[in-house]
Amino acid sequence: MSSQYETLKNIFIDSVERDAYVELESAKYNYKLLESSLDKPLKMLLLFGRPGTGKSMLLNKLYHNLKESREIFYFEAPILSEKEFLRDITESISSQKIPQNMRVNFDALLKYCRSIKGKREIIFLLDECQLYSESLMEKIRLLSDTRVVKFVITLHKTDNEEIIAKEHFKTRIWEVVEMKSATVEDLEIYIRKKMVKKGFMEVANMLRKKDFKYIYSHTLGNFRETNKYLYTVFDIYQYYDEVESHKLSTKRFSKKILEMAALRLGYIHE
Ligand SMILES: Nc1ncnc2c1ncn2[C@@H]1O[C@H](COP(=O)(O)OP(=O)(O)OP(=O)(O)O)[C@@H](O)[C@H]1O
Numbered sequence: 001m002s003s004q005y006e007t008l009k010n011i012f013i014d015s016v017e018r019d020a021y022v023e024l025e026s027a028k029y030n031y032k033l034l035e036s037s038l039d040k041p042l043k044m045l046l047l048f049g050r051p052g053t054g055k056s057m058l059l060n061k062l063y064h065n066l067k068e069s070r071e072i073f074y075f076e077a078p079i080l081s082e083k084e085f086l087r088d089i090t091e092s093i094s095s096q097k098i099p100q101n102m103r104v105n106f107d108a109l110l111k112y113c114r115s116i117k118g119k120r121e122i123i124f125l126l127d128e129c130q131l132y133s134e135s136l137m138e139k140i141r142l143l144s145d146t147r148v149v150k151f152v153i154t155l156h157k158t159d160n161e162e163i164i165a166k167e168h169f170k171t172r173i174w175e176v177v178e179m180k181s182a183t184v185e186d187l188e189i190y191i192r193k194k195m196v197k198k199g200f201m202e203v204a205n206m207l208r209k210k211d212f213k214y215i216y217s218h219t220l221g222n223f224r225e226t227n228k229y230l231y232t233v234f235d236i237y238q239y240y241d242e243v244e245s246h247k248l249s250t251k252r253f254s255k256k257i258l259e260m261a262a263l264r265l266g267y268i269h270e
């Protein structure tokens with residue numbers, strides 16, 4: 001018989017899926033901001049924040065919510081080859097397949113965009129833009145200057161690199177939506193909802209305020225870090241469940257296991 005903890009740990013594997021989305025106050029605010037900004041005459045919007053703060057998750061939600069009502073395209077993984085990128089953009093705009101060996105003429109693409117001005121408004125959601133080259137970003141800017149195509153650009157923030165300070169990002173008109181790490185309250189909601197959604201209400205109820213505070217003290221509200229931590233916690237739970245399950249309380253969450261996981265991940269040291 002497989003342990004329920006095995007199912008539980010798998011809930012916390014990183015994945016960007018619409019069904020897994022958990023509504024959180026901070027993300028809700030940013031979602032609204034993003035959605036309303038799309039109605040403004042802005043050419044580029046920037047979704048910005050540290051790795052693991054939920055940018056891809058939000059972008060994915062935006063796509064699924066708007067795809068029936070808007071002309072919207074979602075580039076989940078960055079397309080690094082300029083040739084391929086322009087081909088994909090052109091195929092999306094024209095709804096026509098372009099032969100593999102054919103190169104898109106960029107000027108012709110701009111011209112085409114200008115010819116449909118006022119008739120169509122096309123949105124592209126681009127994730128992981130820190131990986132795009134400067135030359136490609138310049139093309140994206142030129143395309144958005146036609147005012148036919150709008151881009152939502154997602155970038156992650158790192159310590160050593162002030163990426164938005166770079167010239168090609170700084171001088172464009174756009175709205176910046178910044179994703180922040182979760183508060184301890186949001187983190188609690190995140191963990192609870194993820195468990196309850198999959199039918200683990202009882203285990204979720206074993207977690208007390210102080211446990212959430214403890215989790216927060218190690219993950220600082222970063223979702224990816226929280227996933228990693230809870231995965232490890234339930235991995236250890238699974239082990240004890242299989243070898244000496246009588247020792248596991250069904251009323252209280254094990255502080256000892258929370259600590260063992262923190263040790264395993266190097267958050268604390270013996
Ligand atoms: N609102 C949410 N609902 C459910 N899960 C979420 C939410 N936000 C974040 N997550 C979880 O956190 C993980 C990391 O989030 P995400 O991939 O969106 O971060 P990111 O900001 O795009 O990071 P990076 O800059 O590294 O691309 C996701 O795999 C998902 O499991």
Ligand SMILES: [Mg+2]
Nearest residue numbers: 055056127128
């Ligand atoms: Mg991402």
